[in-house]
Amino acid sequence: MSKRASGLDIRAFFKAKQPCSTSPTEQELSAELNERQELVMNSEEEHDLTDKPELELELVENEEVSTCNHKLKLRVFNNRAQMKCRGHSAEEGNFQTYLRDKAEDDPNLAGWLQKNHSYTSPDVQNEILSIMGNTIIRGIVGEISALPVLQYSIIMDGTQDISGTEQISICLRYVDKDLEPREEFVGMYEASSTTAEHLWKIASDVLLRLNLPLSGLRGQTYDGAANMSGHLSGMQALVRRVQPLATFIHCGPHCVNLVTQAVSSSAPVVNDALHWIHDLGCLFGQSGKFKTIFKQIAISENGSVTTIKPLCATRWTVRTPAIKSVLAQYELVMAALEEMAAVKGSVSAPRARGLLDHFNKGTTILGLVLGQEIFLKLEGLNRSLQGRAVTIGGMLKAVECTKKALVAGRTDDAFMSLYSRAVELTTSFDLESIKLPHVRKASNRYGGPAKSHIPSSVEEYFRVQFFCASDTAVTQLDDRFHQEGLGYLAKLEEHLLTGKCHEAVARYPELDAELLQVQLAMMKASYQFTSCQEASQLLTTMVPEVRRLFNQVETLIRLLLVVPASSCEAERSFSALRRLKTWLRSTMTQCRLNGVSVCHVHREKLQAINREQIAVAFIGMSERRSHVFGAF
Incomplete structure (x- = not known):
């Protein structure tokens, strides 16, 4: 196939319009697709028709790409609008209905839907959902890995969905480059048991798959259940045996x-x-x-x-x-x-x-x-x-x-x-x-000879x-709120505000006690702050050269900000779970639920995803798809 630039180039087809930042309505989707069809038709008129075999091949391949684009746009729209794809049967859902409606105005799509293939099947939908969800999660993990010092915390909570399956929500907290704490949901995971050992296996497996080493784990926040907060055999105790620097905080709102x-x-x-x-x-x-x-x-x-x-x-x-x-x-x-x-x-x-x-x-x-x-x-x-x-x-x-x-x-x-x-x-x-x-007189057996008090x-x-x-x-x-973890963090904040050296600083390998002491003295000589928040705001307003003078102070501030005060982010994901896995969708598989929930919770990130990147990943998973859709 020719690589020359033309109106039918599939790269130009996907780059013709970037995704907007607002929720796409059906009218906007239709207008966008009509605009692309006009671009293709105008380009076809200007194209040199002497090379007919190559033109026919490009037309066929663009029909497949256009159909793939239809599917990707619909998956993004359904996830942002919380719409279910299937109905009572495979042919009655929103996914198939939308494709049939668009096929009435798109002969290429109508012809493609009549072919003998399985690219609209639930398995393919799950594959696309998984690719989109993994792309979002990779972006989150990429931000954490790019931090000056690897520091993150884990938030976990569990609930039962409509089918009675125990779902464990896992969220990560980190401090971004602007020293703003971020809490991000990374998925729902089915738990066959709610013992501390089993939940720790789930959490460690997730961190391993995300390529986040336990050496950077600095905090953990759960509710007060014994399997999570138990000081001997709870999950927090198991985590601290492996990583003693993972400070445990009992969720503040739960308290x-x-x-x-x-x-x-x-x-x-x-x-x-x-x-x-x-x-x-x-x-x-x-x-x-x-x-x-x-x-x-x-x-x-x-x-x-x-x-x-x-x-x-x-x-x-x-x-x-x-x-x-x-x-x-x-x-x-x-x-x-x-x-x-x-x-x-x-x-x-x-x-x-x-x-x-x-x-x-x-x-x-x-x-x-x-x-x-x-x-x-x-x-x-x-x-x-x-x-x-x-x-x-x-x-x-x-x-x-x-x-x-x-x-x-x-x-x-x-x-x-x-x-x-x-x-x-x-x-x-x-x-x-x-x-x-009515006030009863207390028996002498309990009150003794003394006269009982009557209001x-x-x-x-x-x-x-x-x-x-x-x-x-x-x-x-x-x-x-008198917790061991809170006491450690209070000592670290006292060190930040007063400059007095504390033994708690020596526990963390990313902190150099002597250098930190010097930088705190330098910072206090030029700036005034009375809280961790004020200190972080000062750092963000500094020019890069001055900010690099206080890299140890910034590391200490990140350490104070990265530990979660609550597990509310996991609770918010439960609200999304109730909206997604209802009694109409009680048979949803775990793979599909995970993809849907990640895409739904991170709607803004989903809208910003490059659909060409998703299409490349989808096509690259099978050699047959490369023959059907072509190479990007």
């Missing part, structure tokens, strides 16, 4: 979640109120009759409806939206429960009567008001720790700020303000007044519970 759970259990008035809200949400979701009644009442009174949802059994830091929803619609809830309780023959009527009895008490209002005050602070802390760029130093400062706010709110005046608000709401909703519960007022009784909840929050924050 806050456990703190919130302990706070709820410490105050009965708050715990009971949350229980009734959960039962109300269950009734709303399970009883179509009650849902209809509530919506009718809400629309007639307010013109809009706010859904009442049950509380999540594991996510404790999402309580305040449910509390706000009930408090804002309390009268509507009471009216709906009264009407539902009067329905005869309904299995939900007894539940409605029981809930009506509890929601008619002022103590329920008081429990919601007191709980909301503490939960708002903890949920604010939880949200602040979920970003990809969160650092260990920033997390510890946020925890200290939250503790100060909780201590400041633990006063008689603060409690009386909340109690007065609860009394006002109780009066406005015409509920039973807040009363002391003298309602305020005193519930103030004790409020103070207990506040104290529990503060002590739990102290305990949960």
Whole structure:
């Protein structure tokens, strides 16, 4: 085949239009393909027709390339738009439907689809998905390998998909050339067992395949499950036996979640109120009759409806939206429960009567008001720790700020303000007044001859519970964030900020303690900084020659930034898993799931992929494809 430049050159065909940075719509795809067809037709008119055999060969080969381009564009579009390829049968999916629709306006594509081949089969689709996913992952690993000093951390978490298969999400964290922390998802991996040994085998195999040596592993972050965080036989312990410098951090948001759970259990008035809200949400979701009644009442009174949802059994830091929803619609809830309780023959009527009895008490209002005050602070802390760029130093400062706010709110005046608000709401909703519960006299067998304490007022009784909840929050924050790994990193940050040499520096081979001491003194003589973030910003604003003077300081800053504060990136990949592997796609193979999930999570990287590179890789995997599509 001639290599001369012509309008039908397949290289020019693929380079005619670069991928855009926004999501391609079907109209944009159609317009782009029509534009390319016009280019080919115009070039055909200008081409020297004396060499007909060679021209016919080029035309045939461009038909194959055009079809290959159709397929690649569709795979990219489907992955970015979360569209499934197949339907009830192989011929009813979006992939085949799109090709048939485009074939109506493209004779070349129509003729190609009628040939006896398997280039639209699920196996070929999986192959293309795998190539695209591997290309994205190679780009991520390439950025890590190109760092001045190899430092990265691993984030892992597990969940079950719709088919009951245990999926392990693995993410990598590193600090880029601009000293910005990056967290990247690299795949879902099926686990036949959730023991620490098996999970470590999966993680080590992934790192080996990515050509990332364990010598550069500097951090690991998981949840608090025993198989992950166990100090003797958990995965973090197994990793540290191989790489002692892989500092383990218990995920910050998970710690806050456990703190919130302990706070709820410490105050009965708050715990009971949350229980009734959960039962109300269950009734709303399970009883179509009650849902209809509530919506009718809400629309007639307010013109809009706010859904009442049950509380999540594991996510404790999402309580305040449910509390706000009930408090804002309390009268509507009471009216709906009264009407539902009067329905005869309904299995939900007894539940409605029981809930009506509890929601008619002022103590329920008081429990919601007191709980909301503490939960708002903890949920604010939880949200602040979920970003990809969160650092260990920033997390510890946020925890200290939250503790100060909780201590400041633990006063008689603060409690009386909340109690007065609860009394006002109780009066406005015409509920039973807040009363002391029946207090049983303690048996002498347990209390002895001493007289047991009996609260003298309602305020005193519930103030004790409020103070207990506040104290529990503060002590739990102290305990949960007092970790060995955090202590090591705090010492390193202290060394950065004060310049005082610490033995923790000597543990890391990439740090030269003497040279670091000199560079810190030089940097402090010319610049001022009070945190790791400020120091990193200073380095990024320096000219290259000055920045190279502080290469050891930069290495220390990278070490402080590379350790993850949370495993939220893995949690975000679970959201993608729920969108991708639904009950309609429950039989999706692991190979396909991995390719789809990587492409979907990294949509921007997918859009920037060079389709010619993907086509070359796809064609190069088989000699027969080289004969069909030609060489690039």
